[in-house]
Amino acid sequence: MEKTIIIGGKAGAGIKEAGRMLAGVLANLGYHVFGYVDYPSLIRGGHNFVTLRFSEEPVNSVDRKADIIVATDGRSIRAHEEDAKEGTVWLINEKEQKEGAVKVPFKEVAPGFFKSSSVLGAVLKLLGIPLEEGLPFILSLPQREKNERIYREAYNSVDSMFEVKRAGERKGEIVTGNESVALGAVDGGLDFYIAYPMTPASPVLHYLAKRKSEFGIKVVHPENEIGVINMAVGVAYAGKRSMVGTSGGGFALMTETLSLIGMSETPIVIYEAQRAGPSTGVPTYTAQADLLFVTFAGHGDFPRVVVAPGTPEEAYLLMRDSLNIAWRYQVPVLILGDKHLGESYFLADIKREKVVEEPKLWKGNGEYRRYEITEDGISPLAFPGQEGIVVKGTSYEHDERGITVEDAKLVKRMQDKRLKKGETLREYILSREDAVVVGGNESSKKVIVTWGSTWGTALDVAKELGFKVVRPLFLEPFPADKLREEIGTAELVVSLECSASGQFERLLNMHGIKSHRNIRKYDGRPFFRDELAEMLGEV
Amino acid sequence: MAVTKSLYTGAEITWCRLCGNFGLMSAFAWAVEELSDTIPLEKFVILSGIGCHGKIVDYIDLNSFYSIHGRAPATATGIKLANPELYPVCFVGDGDIYAEGVSHLIFSAKRNSDITVIVHDNRSYSLTTGQFTPTSPSIFKGKSTPEGPPEDPLNPIALMLEAGATFVARGYAGYTDHLKELVKQAILHKGFSFIDVLQPCVVFFNTYEFYNQHVYKLEDVGHDPTDYEQAYRRAKEWDYNSEDVKIPIGVFYKTEKPTYEERV
Ligand SMILES: Cc1ncc(C[n+]2csc(CCOP(=O)(O)OP(=O)(O)O)c2C)c(N)n1
Ligand code: SF4
Ligand SMILES: [Mg+2]
Numbered sequence: 060m061e062k063t064i065i066i067g068g069k070a071g072a073g074i075k076e077a078g079r080m081l082a083g084v085l086a087n088l089g090y091h092v093f094g095y096v097d098y099p100s101l102i103r104g105g106h107n108f109v110t111l112r113f114s115e116e117p118v119n120s121v122d123r124k125a126d127i128i129v130a131t132d133g134r135s136i137r138a139h140e141e142d143a144k145e146g147t148v149w150l151i152n153e154k155e156q157k158e159g160a161v162k163v164p165f166k167e168v169a170p171g172f173f174k175s176s177s178v179l180g181a182v183l184k185l186l187g188i189p190l191e192e193g194l195p196f197i198l199s200l201p202q203r204e205k206n207e208r209i210y211r212e213a214y215n216s217v218d219s220m221f222e223v224k225r226a227g228e229r230k231g232e233i234v235t236g237n238e239s240v241a242l243g244a245v246d247g248g249l250d251f252y253i254a255y256p257m258t259p260a261s262p263v264l265h266y267l268a269k270r271k272s273e274f275g276i277k278v279v280h281p282e283n284e285i286g287v288i289n290m291a292v293g294v295a296y297a298g299k300r301s302m303v304g305t306s307g308g309g310f311a312l313m314t315e316t317l318s319l320i321g322m323s324e325t326p327i328v329i330y331e332a333q334r335a336g337p338s339t340g341v342p343t344y345t346a347q348a349d350l351l352f353v354t355f356a357g358h359g360d361f362p363r364v365v366v367a368p369g370t371p372e373e374a375y376l377l378m379r380d381s382l383n384i385a386w387r388y389q390v391p392v393l394i395l396g397d398k399h400l401g402e403s404y405f406l407a408d409i410k411r412e413k414v415v416e417e418p419k420l421w422k423g424n425g426e427y428r429r430y431e432i433t434e435d436g437i438s439p440l441a442f443p444g445q446e447g448i449v450v451k452g453t454s455y456e457h458d459e460r461g462i463t464v465e466d467a468k469l470v471k472r473m474q475d476k477r478l479k480k481g482e483t484l485r486e487y488i489l490s491r492e493d494a495v496v497v498g499g500n501e502s503s504k505k506v507i508v509t510w511g512s513t514w515g516t517a518l519d520v521a522k523e524l525g526f527k528v529v530r531p532l533f534l535e536p537f538p539a540d541k542l543r544e545e546i547g548t549a550e551l552v553v554s555l556e557c558s559a560s561g562q563f564e565r566l567l568n569m570h571g572i573k574s575h576r577n578i579r580k581y582d583g584r585p586f587f588r589d590e591l592a593e594m595l596g597e598v
Numbered sequence: 599m600a601v602t603k604s605l606y607t608g609a610e611i612t613w614c615r616l617c618g619n620f621g622l623m624s625a626f627a628w629a630v631e632e633l634s635d636t637i638p639l640e641k642f643v644i645l646s647g648i649g650c651h652g653k654i655v656d657y658i659d660l661n662s663f664y665s666i667h668g669r670a671p672a673t674a675t676g677i678k679l680a681n682p683e684l685y686p687v688c689f690v691g692d693g694d695i696y697a698e699g700v701s702h703l704i705f706s707a708k709r710n711s712d713i714t715v716i717v718h719d720n721r722s723y724s725l726t727t728g729q730f731t732p733t734s735p736s737i738f739k740g741k742s743t744p745e746g747p748p749e750d751p752l753n754p755i756a757l758m759l760e761a762g763a764t765f766v767a768r769g770y771a772g773y774t775d776h777l778k779e780l781v782k783q784a785i786l787h788k789g790f791s792f793i794d795v796l797q798p799c800v801v802f803f804n805t806y807e808f809y810n811q812h813v814y815k816l817e818d819v820g821h822d823p824t825d826y827e828q829a830y831r832r833a834k835e836w837d838y839n840s841e842d843v844k845i846p847i848g849v850f851y852k853t854e855k856p857t858y859e860e861r862v
Contacts, residue, residue, distance in 0.1 A: 221689070251679065277679065277862055281672065282705040289669040293676020296663055297643075297684065301676070319666050354847035443643045443677070444684055451655070453664035454648075462609050463656050463664070 061114035061497040062186075062225060065125040065142055066178055071103045072167070073175030078109030078495065080179050082233045082404045084188060085113045089226035092233065093515070095119045099396030100342045101260070106138050112402070112588075119370075119405075119515030123587040129182060130155070131165045131174050148220060150181050159187070164216055166209040168202055176206040181211030187219040205560040231408035236400035236512070237262040239371035239409060240304075240330055243378025248415030250299035253279045253287045258342050259398035260304040260332040279583070280416045288327070292316065295325045296452050298442035300382055304330040305546065307349045310338070314356045317391055321361025323442045323452045324430070324438070324477070326385035326418070330378075333397040335583040343587075344583030345398035347511055347557040351568065353393050354535050360474065362481030364392040365535040366487065369496070369514030371407040373532065374400065379414055388437060395534065397557075399585040400512035421448075428459040430473065435534040436480030459523045460551030485536040494538035497545055499528040506546050508574060509555040510534065510563055516586040517555055524595055526553075539570035551575055553598055605630065607659040613650060618771035618797035618806075622718060625769070625777035626687075630660070633782055643677055643686045645670040647694030648727045649719025650799070651718035654689045669707040674713040678859050685785055687714045693723040696732035696752055707761035707790050709858035714784045714791040717754065718771075720799035721838070728802035734830040735839045738803060744827055751838035753804065754794050755850055759830055764789035768852045771811050772806060776847065784848065789857050796847070809845065815850030823849045 064081070068074045075096055082092045090113040092215040098107040109283035110121040124144040129153045130136040143149070149160035163181040167174045176197050181195050190211070197203065197210045241263045244252065244287065254264040268278040287303050294301035305313065310331045320327050333349045335341035356366050364384055381392040421427055427448035431438045438459075443450045451461025456473055456490050458464050462472075488494060496514075499507070499521030507528045509517045517528045529545045531538050544554055554574035556563040559581035564574060576598045580586055586594075602743035604625050614621045630642065634758040641658045646652035648667040655662040661684075665673050674686035693715055695703050703761035706713060721738065723729040730740035730747040733754065739746055758766045765787040769777040777795065796813070822828055836845045 249677075253676075279679070281675075282701050284668065286672045286702055286705065289665070290670035290676035290679070293663070293664075293673035293678075293686075294680040295676075296673070297680035298676045299680040301680075315666060323663075327783060349669055442681075443768055444640055444681055446638065446640050448640070450634075452662070453655075454666050455664055460607075461662070461664075463653070553836070571796045 061112070061116070062127065062187060062221070063112045063122045063125045064127040064182065065110050065139055066129040066182070067106060067108035067139055068174060069134070070105045070107050071099055071171040072131055073178070074107040074108070074109055077175035077178035078111055079233060079404055080175060080193065080237070081182055082111055083196055084179070084183065085111070086231065086233050086406050087229055088188070088191065088223065089228055090114065090231065091116060091118045092404065092406050093121055093229065095121045096402050096404070097584070098343055106134050108135065108139070116265070119521045120586070120588045122589040124354065124589055127182070127185065129178055129192070131235065134322070148185065155409070157177060161217060163213055165567070167450050168205055168209065168211065176200065176210040177213035177501055181208040181217045184214045184217040186221045186223040188223050190214050214373055218427045229411050229479055231406045233404050234407050234409065235262065235402055235404060236368070236370050236371050236374045236396055237332070237402060238266055239374035239407065240378045240394065240396065240401070241266045242409065242411060243375040244302050244328070244382065245276065246413045247379035247382030247453070248300050249276050249302055249382060250304050251277050251279060251291065251294045251301040252304070253281065253291045253294070253301060254304045255287050255309060256283035257306045259311045259334055259401045260306050260330060262401065263330065264302045274462065275440060284309040285316065288313040288316040291327055292320060292323070292325050295327055296443070300386065302328040302330065303389060304332070306332050307336050307352070308332050309463070310349070310353065310356070310567065314565065317357040318359050319454045320391045321357060321359065321363065322454055324389040328381045328385050328392045328394065330396065332401045341583040345383065345512070345557060345585050346581065346583065347397060347513065348559065348562055350395065350534065350558065353395050354566070359581065361477055362388070362390050362484050363535060364390060364484065364533065365395055366392065367395040367511040368400065368532070369511055369530060371405045372409055372543055373523040376407045377532070383416040385415065387416065388480060389440070390480070390484060395511065397512050429461045430457060430459045430476070432459060432472070432476050435483040436476050436478070439482065460526050465521050482554065488533050488536045489538055489541070491533070493532050495541040495545055496530045497527065500525045501527050501528040504549050505551040506549040507555050508542070508546065508567065508572070512555060513555055515586055516591050519588050520591045520595060523592060526595070534566065537570055539572065542572060546572065551598070553578060553587070557581060605659055607657055607696065611657055612653065614800055617650070618720060618799065618802050619651060619654065621774045622777065622795055622797055623657065623769035623779070624735070625774045626716070626781055627658065628778045629781035629794070630658060630773070632778070633785060637685055637782045637785070641683060642683050643684050645686060647699065648704040649691035649694050649718070651691045651694070652691055668694050668697070668698055669702060670760070671695070671699065671702040671711070671713065671715055675706060675709070675711040675858065678712050679862060682859055686718045687716065687785060689716050689718065690717040692721055692733045693731040696754060704757070704761045707758050707763035707792065709775050710762060710764050710789045712857040713860050715793070716781065717794045718797045719754070719794050720803060721805070722796045722799050724802050726797045733838050753823045753837055756830065756835040758792045759826070759833055761846050761850055762807065762853050763792045763808055764853050765791035765834040765849070767793045767849045768791050768847045769795045770809055770847050771795055772809060773847070776815065780849065787852065789855055808841070812843060812845045813847050814844050816846045816850065821846070821848065827849060
């Protein structure tokens with residue numbers, strides 16, 4: 060059994076919550092589920108919807124066309140008219156009219172708000188899922204008695220039209236990419252999360268702020284992104300692990316300090332969750348158009364890592380690794396995500412484990428030199444407060460002690476040291492097994508090259524249409540050789556991305572990799588499975 | 599040499615002869631020496647912005663972070679959050695912190711972050727060869743405003759009192775002894791400490807004569823630094839523009855409040 064369900068309603072009506080509870084019920088029944096969350100940048104009113112697809116087989120994307128459309132208000136009926144296909148079942152608000160639709164009392168907990176329990180009740184019954192399956196979710200809501208009453212009433216008002224049976228053991232938990240990022244950071248030894256609110260990175264701030272005592276971390280919300288990143292620098296200079304989170308506009312404000320991080324060799328992790336730009340753009344929608352900006356941001360030359368997870372499992376593991384990599388090489392590590400990865404609902408099996416690697420620490424005696432020149436370019440770390448030594452970090456070009464220099468020889472010597480460190484880092488990244496990830500029909504001569512969250516849809520379609528999918532996990536240092544190897548002698552190479560100007564394709568070209576065709580989406584929405592299948596059918 | 603051997607890095611000092619920065623650096627080094635019985639040297643972290651003032655971190659052999667233009671207080675707060683045993687002291691410029699980084703200054707005060715900010719207020723962007731800053735007076739004919747600034751100066755003392763700073767003082771680089779005492783008090787104060795130091799720049803705005811004639815010490819007139827209203831009145835005595843005034847130096851205001859690092 061595979062179905063796609065759309066649930067639509069006003070902002071504030073609990074649409075996201077309903078979608079997440081339904082995903083939870085389906086996961087408990089052993090199904091694979093994926094949920095796409097679509098909401099405009101407003102607090103009340105407007106139109107929100109969640110699209111869920113579930114199946115016995117893995118699902119990593121949704122379709123545009125739905126089998127079931129739940130319209131909790133009149134606007135949702137009109138908004139999703141074009142998402143219906145033959146045989147689509149409509150559940151509509153009892154006050155509305157639509158031919159052939161099932162009417163449901165979408166009762167709310169407060170006038171206009173929180174219809175999630177009635178939505179869940181109606182959909183579960185329609186799918187033929189026992190009432191008890193939804194109860195644990197309903198009972199964890201505030202105002203549980205009222206919610207339970209509404210849930211039962213909605214459940215009893217609908218007739219079952221499907222028979223969704225148990226599909227085996229539960230395969231994982233429902234998580235978002237943002238939650239996975241947060242957990243990965245905690246398990247990578249995070250001490251401080253510092254952020255200024257900006258969609259779609261804010262959920263990480265909220266998630267960690269709520270659980271900071273449980274995780275034993277501090278969460279700080281300063282005056283602006285410039286304050287954020289410079290505070291993070293101070294934390295790391297003093298020896299604690301810090302991370303910041305933002306989206307494109309906030310990252311733009313941080314770029315001057317990115318160069319400071321490069322020059323002062325401060326270990327910092329930056330989570331950049333892309334949204335549709337340019338500028339304020341379409342704040343609650345997705346894009347992959349900060350790729351070149353993040354990869355090349357900052358004035359001057361300095362090594363960095365840019366890593367782009369495509370699944371919540373990767374988000375967890377790479378986030379955890381990022382903290383260790385930042386400290387091992389004393390570089391900025393940028394995790395490039397987006398709204399689609401950050402806020403979609405995934406079924407994931409994340410095995411949590413704390414992995415906090417000790418960085419290269421100074422164990423010498425005598426005079427400490429913060430920027431000591433070493434074979435691998437990495438200078439041993441020490442922190443202020445240790446008796447008998449002086450730790451000098453700096454934004455200026457400097458000698459080994461950290462004192463300003465302008466002399467040509469010394470300037471070149473220190474640049475060479477950082478280049479050397481960049482080489483050491485490069486060797487490590489390129490030797491990683493996961494530098495390039497492959498999926499789909501692996502022996503196919505038709506290859507999709509993509510990155511980040513677009514992986515999910517590509518993978519789902521590739522299986523159907525016989526494509527191989529190749530994706531670099533690291534964008535800097537760029538695993539060009541591995542990528543070329545995986546593309547091999549393909550007869551058709553299609554680059555796939557959410558960027559109007561084809562930033563990923565340009566990055567590929569820069570590394571001498573050419574695609575025959577490109578597919579670009581730039582309307583703020585991710586690729587939908589049926590849509591991409593159509594597009595790929597045309598190339 | 600202004601600082602004693604143990605505190606001097608040996609880096610070549612490139613400030614102009616008689617620059618007010620020398621007096622300021624002496625006062626600080628002297629304060630550190632006098633405090634070293636209470637605060638071990640390794641517990642100090644000095645930070646700086648970018649400008650002539652910033653070079654101080656190259657000269658003084660203490661833990662340091664040579665920050666970027668305007669951002670030192672944010673970094674200092676990060677340091678204090680990460681290790682509350684450290685004493686971060688920021689050396690910043692008037693252009694650096696009243697213009698480029700004013701948001702961090704205001705918020706450090708608002709938060710009562712337990713750091714010290716010492717402003718080398720030469721009322722000029724000196725390292726960039728003399729443009730007007732937020733504290734330059736109308737008579738200052740800078741390179742970017744040859745006719746004088748098209749805006750009036752800002753009063754940083756009043757600004758800090760309003761923002762919530764719990765230790766607010768003004769010093770004069772010419773009175774090293776007096777400044778040393780202010781620095782000691784500022785560092786020992788638990789909470790956000792702020793000192794605006796009148797620092798003559800002999801090249802772009804030589805104010806020694808003017809300050810010698812106009813400054814007076816608040817402690818000589820029986821000022822009560824625990825009285826906010828009085829502090830505010832004293833702060834308003836000089837608007838950083840008028841010339842026929844008396845300029846108070848000393849501690850304007852001092853109070854106790856929980857610090858940011860305790861509350862986060
Ligand atoms: C972001 C940025 N903008 C501009 C500069 C150039 N700059 C260097 S020093 C300086 C002015 C410094 O003036 P002030 O802070 O008063 O320090 P002073 O030289 O007077 O001690 C400026 C604008 C810079 N380094 N960084
Ligand atoms: S230019 Fe002015 S502030 Fe800079 S060193 Fe010379 S006298 Fe001092
Ligand atoms: Mg100045």
